[in-house]
Amino acid sequence: MAQAKAKTEKCSNTCEKLPLPDVVWAEDMAKLTWALAHPSRVRIVRLLLNRTSCMCGEIVEEMPLAQSTVSQHLKILKETGLVQGEIDGPRICYCINKDAMTKLKKLIAEL
Numbered sequence: 001m002a003q004a005k006a007k008t009e010k011c012s013n014t015c016e017k018l019p020l021p022d023v024v025w026a027e028d029m030a031k032l033t034w035a036l037a038h039p040s041r042v043r044i045v046r047l048l049l050n051r052t053s054c055m056c057g058e059i060v061e062e063m064p065l066a067q068s069t070v071s072q073h074l075k076i077l078k079e080t081g082l083v084q085g086e087i088d089g090p091r092i093c094y095c096i097n098k099d100a101m102t103k104l105k106k107l108i109a110e111l
Helices: 023-035 039-049 056-062 067-080 098-110
Strands: 083-088 091-096
Touching (some): 023 098, 039 056, 067 083
Antiparallel strands (some): 083 091
16 A cells, blocks of 8 residues: 655745743743653553542553552652642552643643
């Protein structure tokens, strides 16, 4: 079966001067997008977006990863603020930080 070749556009020869984003905007964008720079973290975020909250063990059941690996990814997501965790006895209940997700969506839209 023949595949259709994608039409590629050539780069423009004109040089348009666009303002650079301010440092804070760039740092926020880099921090939040770095949190999603690994496929497993993207899957964890997607899982949490579809639930109100989730224990680490429930996330491990959905992922083909060891519990320690999932915990490491959750730690990174928490450090960047996309995910928050609330202690529930001996376990931590994770959920999406809606404010951070809204901020990420806004930053991407401004890109």
